[in-house]
Amino acid sequence: xxxxxxxxxxFLLAGVVSVPIASRLGLGSVLxxxxxxxxxSPVLALLNVDVVSIQHFAEFGVVMMLFLVGLELEPxxxxxxxxxxxxxxxxxxxxxxxxxxxxxxxxxxxxxxxxAIGLVLALSSTAIVLQTLNEKGLMKSDGGQSSxxxxxxxxxxVIPILALVPLLAMPDLMxxxxxxxxxxxxxxxxxxxxxxxxxxxxxxxxxxxSSISFVDGKPGWQVAxxxxxxxxxxxxxxSFLTRPVFRFIAMAGLRELFVATALLMVVxxxxxxxxxGLSPALGTFLAGVVLANSEYRHELESxxxxxxxxxxxxxxxxxxxxxxxxxxxxNLALILGLTVGLMVIKGIVLFILGTVFGLRASDRWLLTxxxxxAGEFGFVLLSFTVANSVIPQSVSELLLLVIALxxxxxxxxxxxxxxxxxxxxxxxxxxxxxxxxAGKIIIAGFGRVGGLVDRIxxxxxxxxxxxxxxxxxxxxxxxxxxxVFYGDATRPDLLAAAGIAEAKVLVIALDDQxxxxxxxxxxxxxxxxxxxxxRARNRHHVYELWEAGCRDIIRETFDSSIRMGRSxxxxxxxxxPRAQDMVDAFVExxxxxxxxxxxxxxxxxxVMENQEYIEKVKEIRGPWEDELGQRMHAIKHGNAPSSEAS
Numbered sequence: 001x002x003x004x005x006x007x008x009x010x011f012l013l014a015g016v017v018s019v020p021i022a023s024r025l026g027l028g029s030v031l032x033x034x035x036x037x038x039x040x041s042p043v044l045a046l047l048n049v050d051v052v053s054i055q056h057f058a059e060f061g062v063v064m065m066l067f068l069v070g071l072e073l074e075p076x077x078x079x080x081x082x083x084x085x086x087x088x089x090x091x092x093x094x095x096x097x098x099x100x101x102x103x104x105x106x107x108x109x110x111x112x113x114x115x116a117i118g119l120v121l122a123l124s125s126t127a128i129v130l131q132t133l134n135e136k137g138l139m140k141s142d143g144g145q146s147s148x149x150x151x152x153x154x155x156x157x158v159i160p161i162l163a164l165v166p167l168l169a170m171p172d173l174m175x176x177x178x179x180x181x182x183x184x185x186x187x188x189x190x191x192x193x194x195x196x197x198x199x200x201x202x203x204x205x206x207x208x209x210s211s212i213s214f215v216d217g218k219p220g221w222q223v224a225x226x227x228x229x230x231x232x233x234x235x236x237x238x239s240f241l242t243r244p245v246f247r248f249i250a251m252a253g254l255r256e257l258f259v260a261t262a263l264l265m266v267v268x269x270x271x272x273x274x275x276x277g278l279s280p281a282l283g284t285f286l287a288g289v290v291l292a293n294s295e296y297r298h299e300l301e302s303x304x305x306x307x308x309x310x311x312x313x314x315x316x317x318x319x320x321x322x323x324x325x326x327x328x329x330x331n332l333a334l335i336l337g338l339t340v341g342l343m344v345i346k347g348i349v350l351f352i353l354g355t356v357f358g359l360r361a362s363d364r365w366l367l368t369x370x371x372x373x374a375g376e377f378g379f380v381l382l383s384f385t386v387a388n389s390v391i392p393q394s395v396s397e398l399l400l401l402v403i404a405l406x407x408x409x410x411x412x413x414x415x416x417x418x419x420x421x422x423x424x425x426x427x428x429x430x431x432x433x434x435x436x437x438a439g440k441i442i443i444a445g446f447g448r449v450g451g452l453v454d455r456i457x458x459x460x461x462x463x464x465x466x467x468x469x470x471x472x473x474x475x476x477x478x479x480x481x482x483x484v485f486y487g488d489a490t491r492p493d494l495l496a497a498a499g500i501a502e503a504k505v506l507v508i509a510l511d512d513q514x515x516x517x518x519x520x521x522x523x524x525x526x527x528x529x530x531x532x533x534x535r536a537r538n539r540h541h542v543y544e545l546w547e548a549g550c551r552d553i554i555r556e557t558f559d560s561s562i563r564m565g566r567s568x569x570x571x572x573x574x575x576x577p578r579a580q581d582m583v584d585a586f587v588e589x590x591x592x593x594x595x596x597x598x599x600x601x602x603x604x605x606x607v608m609e610n611q612e613y614i615e616k617v618k619e620i621r622g623p624w625e626d627e628l629g630q631r632m633h634a635i636k637h638g639n640a641p642s643s644e645a646s
Contacts (some may be wrong), residue, residue, distance in 0.1 A: 007049060014040045015313050029135065030128050031411035033313050037320020044321055046255050055318035055379070056275060061311025062376055063270050064304055066155065066281045069130065069148075081149055088146055088357050089153025095349045096122040103345065109395075112168040116390045119161045120382055120399065121155045121342055126281075126314055127373040129408050133370070136414065142359055143366030149373055150350075151634055158279040165381070168390045199516040214275045223277070230276040234283055238290030246296045262303040281377075301575020315376065323404050331505050335398065339405045343372040345369055365421045369413040373406035398543075441465065442498050443507040444519060445488035448536050449556060450509030465498045490519050492526075500527060517544050524549030542594060543601035562587060578635055585631045593624050 014036035022032030039160040044051055102116035105111060118416050129147055130139075138144040215223045242265070249261045266284055273283030291297060326333055349369045353363035382399055385391040391399070441457060443450045446468035457464050467489040487494045489510065498504065506523055510516050520534050533552045536542045545553050569579035607613065 001125045003047075006046065010040055010043055011045075011314060011317060016315060017033050019313070026269050029313075030132055030316055031408075033316030034320040034408050034411075037317035038323065038446045039320075040317070040327045041321040041323070041325075050059035051318050052324045055315060055322060058311050058315035058318050059376060060270070060280075061308055061313075061315050062645065063281045064266060065127060065130065065312060067266055067284035067288045068301055068308060069152075070285040070290075070345045071301055072293055072502075075489050078438050081145075081152075084146060084155050084357070085156075088353055089150045091353050091356075092150050092349060093122050093154060093157050095353070096346055099345045099349060100342065103341065113391055113395070115167055116165060116385050117395075117399065119164070120378050120385065120391075121346075121403070123157070123375040123381075124151060124346075124371040125373050125407050125410065126151045126155060126377055127315065128373070128407060129370050131312065132411065132414050136418070138366060141363060141366065143354075143363030143370070146354065146357070146359060146363065147370050150364065150367070154375070155282055155377070157281065158282065158381075161381065162277065162279070162384065165385055165390055166388050168385075169388045200364070212275060213277065213641075215277045227276050227278060229287065230272055230278065230283075233272070233286050235290055238287050242291060242294060242296070246294075246299075258299065259303045262300050263307070266304065274276075279377075291366035317378075319404055319407060322400075323408075324397070324401065328405075332400065335401050335405065338398070339409070342402060343406055343409070347372045362422060362449070366417055369417050369421070370410075372413060373410045374403040378403040418523075427613055431625060440499075440502065440504045441507065442467070442489075442495070442500060442503050442505070443509060445509035445535075446470075446484050447509065447511060450507065453509060455505055467494065467498060490515055490522075492522065495523075500530065503527075503530060505531045507530065507531060510535070513541055517541075517548055520545055520548040537604065539594070540601070540607060543598050544603050545600070547603060574636065578638075581635045582632050585635060586628065589624060589628045593620060596620060 015033060017038035018030050018039065019032035022035060023029055041051075047199065097115070097118035099118075100121050101111070101114045104114035104117045109117065133139045133144045133147060139148070156404060176203075180214050214226050219224070223274060246258070246261065249258055250523055265287070269283045269287050270280035274281045291300065294300075350368045350371055351364055354367045359367065379400065382396050382403075384392065384394045386393055407487045441462060441464045443454055443464050443466045446454065446466050450466065450468070452466050454466055465485050466484045468484055469486070469488050485498075489495065489508075500523070506527075508516050508519050508523075510519070516536075520532060521531055523532055531552065532550045533554065534545050536545055536548045536553050536555045539555065565586070566579045566583045569582060570576060576580070597613065597616055597620065602610050
């Protein structure tokens with residue numbers, strides 16, 4: 001018990017210390033976990049910890065992550081993604097496999113070993129890439145969606161790869177190594193006490209397969225039937241059994257029982273997939289897709305997500321801890337060369353495919369840099385190939401380091417994209433800016449906010465000039481007859497072409513908070529008579545825009561909240577006119593309080609460090625609540641005229 005608690009303490013302490021530091025430095029949580037694993041590897045060696053066994057357990061975090069990804073996808077979405085899945089994803093797996101296979105054969109490997117190496121290294125890290133894309137808000141971009149399509153295809157490809165690998169088996173396989181001799185370093189590692197830092201035959205089934213199998217020793221047609229039956233069971237169970245089961249569990253009113261049931265379902269599906277020789281991750285992903293339309297979808301997400309996060313963090317720490325530095329330093333030039341070579345090959349393939357599929361330059365670079373690494377399934381496939389006498393042990397040990405090192409370098413590639421690639425394409429147009437018609441109303445941004453504003457104004461007979469920077473959005477809206485111009489609305493020359501000097505109103509409905517604030521500052525400084533209506537993301541953003549000179553600020557969820565509050569008042573028996581007067585009183589009082597506090601808000605320091613602002617809020621809060629309460633009471637009981645609050 002003490003050993004377990006000590007091990008848990010070491011991992012938790014490393015994660016709690018390293019991840020916040022890495023995140024604060026802009027490195028991301030993934031690199032923080034990897035660094036934590038490297039730091040604690042000497043401690044784990046002293047404790048004689050089998051890191052690989054922990055890694056097999058932690059890889060269940062990937063399984064949970066794909067279940068949650070599946071919950072976000074409806075079958076209709078998968079159908080709409082079919083071209084990217086088959087074309088972009090399939091092309092990446094096939095071309096990368098062939099390219100890496102050719103490189104391995106140049107190193108003197110037989111074609112069977114070279115093909116196996118190509119299949120192993122063609123995959124990328126689903127865990128790192130998806131988590132990083134979500135952290136950086138890039139998942140919804142074209143590059144993010146393309147990356148997801150490729151990763152999903154790779155996860156699906158694990159099934160045929162696992163089926164193909166045994167066919168490449170060479171029972172009399174000699175430990176040929178790489179053509180560039182790794183002699184003493186590899187030999188030493190093979191015999192040294194490094195059982196805790198590499199995957200060997202003893203672990204080949206642990207965590208990925210099972211000592212019990214439904215398909216071992218059976219002819220191919222029976223294996224196919226069992227496999228199809230297992231997939232059918234997952235689909236049927238997800239479609240017909242989960243609702244009554246979760247409804248029954250929900251009747252107990254015990255949240256922990258619901259959590260246990262959610263975990264039971266995920267673990268059970270993963271176990272079933274393992275028993276029939278399929279990828280547990282693919283099985284749980286399929287279950288997630290089936291449950292995407294379920295009313296319990298969001299409850300499942302909230303229950304599973306904490307376990308996913310902890311297990312993924314543990315997995316990344318084990319990757320860092322499993323790096324064998326003695327083997328790495330003995331063959332440093334070779335391993336670095338192989339790692340860089342692999343990432344260059346994969347990057348070239350991805351960049352070409354991105355070009356063929358018409359991705360914009362920034363999205364091509366995101367796809368290229370984001371998926372250039374090898375993936376966590378590479379660890380699984382390597383142990384499988386060694387167990388089936390396909391790849392020699394010495395080659396496997398080197399490839400383990402290449403995979404781990406490429407994963408370790410991935411956050412650095414995302415930083416390169418953030419600092420050098422993305423800014424370049426934000427400032428330089430990839431699509432030629434449209435010639436913009438001048439108008440008295442300019443709308444910057446044509447998303448869910450700007451689009452509705454434009455519809456209202458056009459219905460009222462007003463002409464608008466709408467500018468948006470999303471090429472895909474522009475093409476979509478033009479298909480439906482909307483008049484939208486492509487361009488960056490924060491550019492002074494484009495605003496001038498749109499007629500901002502003669503315009504009466506500028507509506508700023510952009511998504512990015514910083515861009516909204518900067519555009520308000522520019523417009524107010526250069527066109528002081530222009531009426532600016534700006535979208536605010538939250539209350540603090542209102543203060544920023546107020547300081548920038550905007551006086552017509554709309555909080556994006558404020559009106560919907562007010563309407564919801566009015567509906568609740570009506571629901572408890574208050575008639576519509578009085579309910580409307582009550583919420584009008586609240587709006588008036590809220591605006592009055594915000595104006596009074598705005599002068600004390602500072603944008604250069606965090607809110608909780610602004611004592612002047614905090615004291616002002618405390619000062620007015622009591623009187624504000626008293627006055628509002630009195631007005632509400634008067635309206636509710638008919639002691640005030642309805643016009644009082646309007």
